[in-house]
Each structure stands twice: as C-alpha cells, then as structure tokens.
Amino acid sequence: MGYRIRPDADFTEEFRSVAKKQLLHAVTVLEEQPDGVDEAIHSFRKNLKRLRSLYRLVAREVPDFQKRENARLRETARSLSAIRDAAALIGTVEYLRRTARSPDENEALGRIITILEGRRDWMAEAERGLEQRLMEVASTLKEAITSLDTISFDQSHRKNARMLAKSWRRTSLKAKAALTACHDEGTAEDFHDLRKRTYDYRLYHSLLRDIWPGAMKAKRDAAKTLVEDLGHIHDLVVLSELVEAEPQLFNRNDDLTHLLDAIIFRQQQDRREALLKAEIVFSDHPDEEAQRIELLWAAVT
Secondary structure (H helix, E strand, C coil), rough: CCCCCCCCCCHHHHHHHHHHHHHHHHHHHHCCCCEEEHHHHHHHHHHHHHCCCCCCCCCCHHHHHHHHHHHHHHHHCCCCCCHHHHHHHHHHHHHHHHHCCCCHHHHHHHHHHHHHHHHHHHHHHHHHHHHHHHHHHHHHHHHHHCCCCCCCCCCCCHHHHHHHHHHHHHHHHHHHHHHHHHHHHHHHHHHHHHHHHHHHHHHHHCCCCHCHHHHHHHHHHHHHHHHHHHHHHHHHHHHHHHHHHHHHCCCCHHHHHHHHHHHHHHHHHHHHHHHHHHHCCCCCCHHHHHHHHHHHHHHHC
C-alpha cells in the first residue's frame, strides 16, 4: 500500500490516492477479516491513524475537510476499540514478562495473562452485533472515500511546498513542546502527546520520502523506534488504569504486587530511554527542518 506523495505529480491526485488506498484497505479487512476479527480491527485502526496524520498535514489548507473527516475517523475508531484494547492489555503483560526480574514475577505475570485472556474472550462473547457493527463501520468508511472528491489543492507547486513546510514546522514545534513537558512534570498525558506527535512526524517522513530518500528513511526508522517505546509507556498506563478500575480481576495479592512492581520498574526504565531517543529524533530546529522541506519539495519539477 503506497503511503507517499510524489513531489513531481499533481498534489490533489496524490493526496486522494493515498487516502483512498488507506480507506479501501480498512474496508477490505473489516469485510473479509482474513486473520480474524481482532486482527481486522487492529489493521483498520492503523489505517485510520495514518489517515488522520495525512489529514493533519493539510489541516491549515482545508480546515473544514480536516475537521469533519477527523471527527468521522475518530468516532469510527472508538466504536470498535473495546475488544482490541482488551487484546492489547495481554500484549502489555507479555511485554513485562519478557523482562521479568525473578522466577516468581515471571510466574505471577503468566497467571495474569491467563486472567486477561479470559477477560478478552468474555468481552468478545458478550459483544452483541459485532459483525453488524463492522459492516456499519465499513459503510462509514465508504462515505469517507466519497468525501475525497470534494477536496482539491492549489496547483502551484511552490505554494504546496510552503504548505508542507508550515505543517512540518507545526508538528516539530508541538513535539518539542511535548518533549519539554516530559522532562518537566512528565505526566502520562505529556508522554502520550509526545507519542502522537512522533507518530505524525514519522509518517510525514514516509509521505514525503521521495524528496530525500536516504535521510528520510534514517529519520523515519528512528522515529518508528521511539513511537514503539512511547507506545509501551502508554500501554503500561492503560494497564495501571485497569488494575484500579477492575481490582476484582486479580484475586491473588502477591500476583498483583508483582504486576504493580513490574509496571513501575518498566515505566521508569522506558521513560528514561525514550527521552534519550527523543532528544536525538527532534534534535533539528523546526524552522531549519521546515525550510529544508520547502526547498527540497520546490526543487522537484
């Protein structure tokens, strides 16, 4: 699936093509579910994240379109989030178990995985009308495909170069601000904001990679690793929230103690490592990066 905008092609056609491919893939996996419902929802949500990043890239140029479609995609993703989130919690404990610090902790986390697997299966069985909901979501995405016909961009290559540069600068500035907040108070929301902005930053390197393939790939790979690390940090927060919201799931106090100790230890380690990586990923000045993007894009004819 091509997730790139070629600088030597018509920008409107390229934008519509990228968006349509993501939407069509999401519709296909929801309707056909080649690897089961859980993986279909997971794949669909990844497509929607890429779309929302794409739409943020042009938000200042087409604000009404971005606002409307972002709301559509956000609500559509939320409608299928519960079961996928239940499965993701299992993966989070598996992540903790891979770095267990003692045999007792390893065994405790294994028992907790079994509990969470039971919770996921129960939720899937209790979910009524899931297949119907999947078809409704697919229908909504088809409407989103149709809406792409309403959007167009200026045919001026230089103007589109300025638009991309401004969006790039805005994303970099937001990432820098989130990184500063992580160093200061470092709340869960601060790290989540950094993750979202890094995700956009990574995808922008994919979208515009043709203007400087080698450098874009190196930065994209570094940003991808950072996104994964920040994702683990967020997942640990969600796991902590589950413990607080559903303590009755954990009927062995010693297992719960091991789980909480593992979460705290892993959070501290992951945060330190993520901040070091983020300083490298966002080491360039946003103004200089934006100017470079504009010049490189404008240079392609």
